[in-house]
Amino acid sequence: MGTRFKGFYRLSPEERLDNVAEHSGLSGEEKAIIRGEKGFSVQTADQMVENVIGYMPIPLGVAANFKVDGRDIFVPMATEEPSVIAAASNAARLAYDTGGFTTSFSGPIMIGQVHVTQLSHPYAAMAKIYENKEAILNKCNQQDPTLISLGGGALDLEVRVVKTLSEKVLVIHLFVDTRDAMGANAVNTMNEAVAPLIEKITGGKVVLRILSNLADKRIARARAVFESPFGNDKEMLHRFISAYELAAADPYRAATHNKGIMNGVSAVVLATGNDTRAVEAGAHAYAARFGRYTTLTHYELGENRTIIGTIELPLAVGLVGGATKSHPVARTAIKMLGVKTSRELAGIIAAVGLAQNFAALRALASEGIQKGHMKLHAKNMAIQAGAKGHEIGRVVEWVVKEGRFRFDDIKRYLEKIREE
Numbered sequence: 250m251g252t253r254f255k256g257f258y259r260l261s262p263e264e265r266l267d268n269v270a271e272h273s274g275l276s277g278e279e280k281a282i283i284r285g286e287k288g289f290s291v292q293t294a295d296q297m298v299e300n301v302i303g304y305m306p307i308p309l310g311v312a313a314n315f316k317v318d319g320r321d322i323f324v325p326m327a328t329e330e331p332s333v334i335a336a337a338s339n340a341a342r343l344a345y346d347t348g349g350f351t352t353s354f355s356g357p358i359m360i361g362q363v364h365v366t367q368l369s370h371p372y373a374a375m376a377k378i379y380e381n382k383e384a385i386l387n388k389c390n391q392q393d394p395t396l397i398s399l400g401g402g403a404l405d406l407e408v409r410v411v412k413t414l415s416e417k418v419l420v421i422h423l424f425v426d427t428r429d430a431m432g433a434n435a436v437n438t439m440n441e442a443v444a445p446l447i448e449k450i451t452g453g454k455v456v457l458r459i460l461s462n463l464a465d466k467r468i469a470r471a472r473a474v475f476e477s478p479f480g481n482d483k484e485m486l487h488r489f490i491s492a493y494e495l496a497a498a499d500p501y502r503a504a505t506h507n508k509g510i511m512n513g514v515s516a517v518v519l520a521t522g523n524d525t526r527a528v529e530a531g532a533h534a535y536a537a538r539f540g541r542y543t544t545l546t547h548y549e550l551g552e553n554r555t556i557i558g559t560i561e562l563p564l565a566v567g568l569v570g571g572a573t574k575s576h577p578v579a580r581t582a583i584k585m586l587g588v589k590t591s592r593e594l595a596g597i598i599a600a601v602g603l604a605q606n607f608a609a610l611r612a613l614a615s616e617g618i619q620k621g622h623m624k625l626h627a628k629n630m631a632i633q634a635g636a637k638g639h640e641i642g643r644v645v646e647w648v649v650k651e652g653r654f655r656f657d658d659i660k661r662y663l664e665k666i667r668e669e
């Protein structure tokens with residue numbers, strides 16, 4: 250069964266879940282976990298974080314129409330923001346018949362930083378680190394036999410002299426293949442274990458021993474050819490490219506453009522129990538790597554009025570570690586995706602980021618964002634205004650028809666229908 254599913258959104262939540270379960274082979278128990286009827290409890294939460302008093306449900310939806318590296322998938326997305334999942338599905342639809350998304354990955358390499366201070370001869374200390382590279386990497390690799398047995402571990406290192414406000418310090422980058430883990434704990438353990446050896450080699454004092462979230466050795470890329478959402482309208486295609494070009498040139502616009510990408514990226518990262526803050530920090534730092542903040546996506550006009558989209562961003566996500574295994578919904582979401590490696594997961598997330606951005610640019614270049622977004626947000630606004638049961642549908646219908654997206658207008662309309 251494919252996931253190009255016209256009108257998937259018109260099904261009931263139960264019917265959608267049945268389709269997803271059939272596609273991904275989810276069991277009855279896994280369906281109950283997704284519905285929130287089983288699996289996650291206050292006790293589970295209490296084992297995950299501190300001072301637990303409850304937990305906060307976030308909607309879990311699936312984006313339809315995604316084909317990634319030739320495979321049809323339903324993409325689980327956890328988000329509180331209306332129109333995000335609709336937009337991702339909308340853009341994926343436009344890339345489906347042209348082959349879907351093709352991805353690549355630079356490898357699951359994380360960077361651990363060891364920071365050495367109080368050096369009388371920083372450049373000589375740097376040379377000594379390289380002279381002792383094998384001993385340093387061996388020390389790192391003694392920390393994680395599991396990772397080594399899986400073909401990962403510390404592979405190499407690089408050293409820089411960094412001039413800080415008060416002194417020249419050494420920053421040693423340990424390059425660690427963390428396989429299918431995000432790797433923060435694995436890398437931090439190595440950083441801490443190797444620090445005494447580094448102090449001995451350099452004669453300095455180590456302060457920081459922590460991974461870098463600028464995971465620029467763990468880059469995921471995705472590419473897709475989108476059918477023109479504007480038919481043969483050249484002016485609209487021009488407006489689309491112009492919208493992208495402003496983002497590429499202007500950091501104020503790029504921040505919003507990339508926020509739109511992260512609407513999709515963070516929703517899948519969260520649904521799979523990965524660390525949203527780590528991925529967000531990495532993406533934005535990567536966007537600023539040339540000294541000026543710019544876009545993570547690029548667009549070029551293709552043949553027959555197609556638009557070729559590409560995305561490139563660091564994606565430190567895993568299938569083990571963090572909450573990926575301890576959170577029952579995350580475990581089920583990973584099963585839903587049918588991924589076996591962190592590389593596959595990163596590719597899918599990159600594809601969703603690209604789709605998300607394409608959908609937002611399409612709307613921005615044409616009717617504007619409010620029409621689609623606010624249509625889907627209208628339900629939230631109606632509920633916030635106090636609408637209940639059948640009132641919600643009536644308020645939404647009125648808001649969309651009249652284009653009145655103001656909260657005070659909605660409240661007045663609600664009062665009016667209650668007086669009828």
Ligand SMILES: CC(C)(COP(=O)([O-])OP(=O)([O-])OC[C@H]1O[C@@H](n2cnc3c(N)ncnc32)[C@H](O)[C@@H]1OP(=O)([O-])[O-])[C@@H](O)C(=O)NCCC(=O)NCCSC(=O)C[C@@](C)(O)CC(=O)[O-]
Pocket residue numbers: 254255256257258313314330331332333334335336337338339342505506507508509510512605608609610612613618620621622625
């Ligand atoms: C919202 C749509 C999709 C409506 O778009 P539409 O043209 O009204 O939709 P349609 O009825 O023609 O349907 C097209 C497809 O959209 C999907 N779709 C359509 N409706 C639904 C729905 N209810 N639930 C789930 N999926 C839906 C669905 O896949 C459907 O295909 P079909 O099933 O018919 O083959 C469109 O207007 C859109 O893509 N808008 C962009 C919305 C967006 O980007 N939202 C993100 C939040 S705004 C933001 O935070 C970021 C931003 C925008 O500032 C970033 C930036 O500035 O770059």
Ligand SMILES: NC(=O)C1=CN([C@@H]2O[C@H](COP(=O)(O)OP(=O)(O)OC[C@H]3O[C@@H](n4cnc5c(N)ncnc54)[C@H](OP(=O)(O)O)[C@@H]3O)[C@@H](O)[C@H]2O)C=CC1
Pocket residue numbers: 393394395396399427428429430431432433434435436437460462524527567569570571572
């Ligand atoms: N700056 C940041 O971003 C920071 C993030 N974090 C947090 O760290 C967590 C992620 O750390 P991470 O190291 O991934 O998690 P874990 O330490 O929980 O998991 C990684 C470990 O799992 C074991 N493992 C089993 N199978 C595999 C496999 N196929 N591939 C790789 N490893 C495998 C490995 O060894 P073994 O069996 O010996 O454990 C590995 O060290 C997240 O919760 C994140 O929020 C923490 C600190 C800082």
